[in-house]
Amino acid sequence: MRGGDRSRVLALHLAVIGLLAGLQLVLPPFHHGMLARIMVLAAYAVGYNVLLGYTGLMSLGHAMLFAAGMYGTGLTIRHLGFGVAAGLLSGALAGLAAAGLVGVMTRRTTGPAFLIVTMMLAQAFYLATLYWNDITGGDQGFILTGLHIEVAGLRLPLADPAVKYNVALVVFAACLLVSLWITRSPLGRVLVAVRENEERTRLLGYDTSRYRLLAVLVSGLLAGVAGSAYTLLFSYVGSTFAGILYSIYPLLWTLLGGAGTVLGPLVGTLVMTYVVDITSGFTTAYLLVVGAVLVGMILWAPAGIVGGIRARWAAWLP
Amino acid sequence: MGRVAPVTSLLEARGISKRFGGLEAVRGVDFHLDRGEIRALIGPNGAGKTTLVGLISGRLRPTAGEVRFAGRDITRLRDWERAVLGIVYTFQVTSIYRNLSVYDNVALAAQRRRLRASRDWVALDRGALAADAEAALTRVGLTDRSRQRAGTLAYGHQRVLEVAMALALTPELLILDEPTQGLAGDEIEALCRLVRGLAGTTTVLLIEHNMTVVLELAGRVTVMDRGRIIAEGTPREIEAHPEVQRAYLGR
Numbered sequence: 001m002r003g004g005d006r007s008r009v010l011a012l013h014l015a016v017i018g019l020l021a022g023l024q025l026v027l028p029p030f031h032h033g034m035l036a037r038i039m040v041l042a043a044y045a046v047g048y049n050v051l052l053g054y055t056g057l058m059s060l061g062h063a064m065l066f067a068a069g070m071y072g073t074g075l076t077i078r079h080l081g082f083g084v085a086a087g088l089l090s091g092a093l094a095g096l097a098a099a100g101l102v103g104v105m106t107r108r109t110t111g112p113a114f115l116i117v118t119m120m121l122a123q124a125f126y127l128a129t130l131y132w133n134d135i136t137g138g139d140q141g142f143i144l145t146g147l148h149i150e151v152a153g154l155r156l157p158l159a160d161p162a163v164k165y166n167v168a169l170v171v172f173a174a175c176l177l178v179s180l181w182i183t184r185s186p187l188g189r190v191l192v193a194v195r196e197n198e199e200r201t202r203l204l205g206y207d208t209s210r211y212r213l214l215a216v217l218v219s220g221l222l223a224g225v226a227g228s229a230y231t232l233l234f235s236y237v238g239s240t241f242a243g244i245l246y247s248i249y250p251l252l253w254t255l256l257g258g259a260g261t262v263l264g265p266l267v268g269t270l271v272m273t274y275v276v277d278i279t280s281g282f283t284t285a286y287l288l289v290v291g292a293v294l295v296g297m298i299l300w301a302p303a304g305i306v307g308g309i310r311a312r313w314a315a316w317l318p
Numbered sequence: 319m320g321r322v323a324p325v326t327s328l329l330e331a332r333g334i335s336k337r338f339g340g341l342e343a344v345r346g347v348d349f350h351l352d353r354g355e356i357r358a359l360i361g362p363n364g365a366g367k368t369t370l371v372g373l374i375s376g377r378l379r380p381t382a383g384e385v386r387f388a389g390r391d392i393t394r395l396r397d398w399e400r401a402v403l404g405i406v407y408t409f410q411v412t413s414i415y416r417n418l419s420v421y422d423n424v425a426l427a428a429q430r431r432r433l434r435a436s437r438d439w440v441a442l443d444r445g446a447l448a449a450d451a452e453a454a455l456t457r458v459g460l461t462d463r464s465r466q467r468a469g470t471l472a473y474g475h476q477r478v479l480e481v482a483m484a485l486a487l488t489p490e491l492l493i494l495d496e497p498t499q500g501l502a503g504d505e506i507e508a509l510c511r512l513v514r515g516l517a518g519t520t521t522v523l524l525i526e527h528n529m530t531v532v533l534e535l536a537g538r539v540t541v542m543d544r545g546r547i548i549a550e551g552t553p554r555e556i557e558a559h560p561e562v563q564r565a566y567l568g569r
Contacts, residue, residue, distance in 0.1 A: 186425075192418065196415045197414075202398040203375065203406075204483070205401035
């Protein structure tokens with residue numbers, strides 16, 4: 001990687017973060033709120049992409065990691081009286097712990113086996129959230145009230161749109177930069193090598209199962225942080241977020257934006273969320289439109305939006 | 319042939335066998351390599367050559383016998399652990415990262431070697447890593463293609479890229495599985511020069527069908543047939559060996 005590329009890449013990603021920061025000044029309230037939500041979900045997709053895009057492992061059980069972050073935050077705040085910062089930390093750790101379980105259970109699996117094991121684990125987790133509904137609130141969930149952070153002596157309620165937007169931005173930017181840093185480090189190079197040719201990588205002397213585990217942990221940590229942030233910003237915890245749909249979403253967002261591109265998850269989440277929003281405005285069959293978008297993408301842009309841009313015009317994109 | 323370095327044993331396989339279902343591809347073979355030698359392994363197709371080096375590199379587990387490397391029993395070690403010890407295998411069928419740049423291919427090997435000393439990813443010196451990678455590319459003459467996608471290289475270049483990856487690991491034992499297969503005359507000549515340059519520092523085990531290459535490079539030759547070693551000696555002895563002529567040279 002040449003020095004010129006390196007600074008160009010960093011400049012691009014900082015510019016994207018700067019653009020998101022600037023947009024809050026011009027967006028009307030509806031889109032302002034929508035973008036805050038998109039940024040949190042995009043942070044989740046960024047974590048998913050570390051696994052799918054860079055390590056080549058397709059999970060269908062990521063909702064478990066996202067929801068672990070949610071419950072880790074929501075339950076500790078609700079039952080143990082944690083503050084926002086402690087809640088965020090316990091959410092992140094819950095995501096990491098859930099990923100540790102997934103990583104150990106999938107230690108020797110790749111491909112379809114990995115997909116099935118992650119899906120089964122997540123279903124078990126989902127059913128557990130329903131079974132112990134006296135603690136989790138089941139599918140009704142529970143809401144949190146009065147969440148706030150303090151910055152420089154100022155008490156800022158998280159329900160305030162401007163606070164919400166900026167906290168979402170910080171969470172997203174942190175996840176994006178972690179992902180950028182990993183993918184451009186020697187470690188990221190090994191993860192890509194595992195994706196591209198696992199046997200070759202082992203014969204270079206890399207214990208590939210350990211690198212896969214590491215990728216699962218990083219992915220789980222980011223998913224946990226995103227789930228935790230979702231709970232904090234939208235004051236709600238519920239088992240819907242542990243369901244299969246929330247495992248499929250990050251897969252779709254990542255594929256649409258471009259698996260194995262750093263900005264792909266953001267672009268995919270943004271486009272898909274707006275497609276769903278716009279189409280659901282005039283038809284209840286909006287999932288049909290979503291399906292059509294995906295079929296079209298697979299036919300004409302299999303590398304996703306950012307992946308297609310990279311292939312055609314900007315080979316330097318990470 | 320007058321090598322001055324003290325001869326010590328690097329690799330020793332005792333009574334190793336590998337059975338695939340009903341087929342015993344390697345049958346109780348004793349095999350021994352001295353440090354620093356270039357050894358050719360020849361034999362007709364299906365003789366068990368690739369299986370034997372698979373047992374040495376750890377791609378396969380023996381069904382019987384033991385393998386010792388630098389005095390240590392490595393029979394139970396996995397492929398990646400053996401690579402860390404310095405047993406490096408280059409594939410018979412070119413196995414590179416086709417979608418990565420030529421530079422990244424070599425850098426993956428170079429950074430593994432640097433990590434052997436320290437497990438610390440953060441302290442990995444990127445400047446030195448780049449220098450290692452460049453040096454490996456220079457040795458095989460691929461420097462000006464370092465940014466090209468490896469899958470778009472000409473076939474001959476892909477083969478030498480594979481060798482460059484192996485060299486970047488600074489192997490103790492380099493196993494080359496039919497490295498000249500499909501190469502043109504001048505490419506074969508360049509590869510021979512490269513391997514000859516390793517003599518004395520790196521032990522080389524070479525599976526090769528091209529007898530000119532074998533005679534030019536190898537200090538000793540081992541001949542396999544139907545899972546067994548049928549002869550071993552200098553190239554001249556092997557050429558004259560009656561059983562070898564029958565089984566392999568077809569005379």
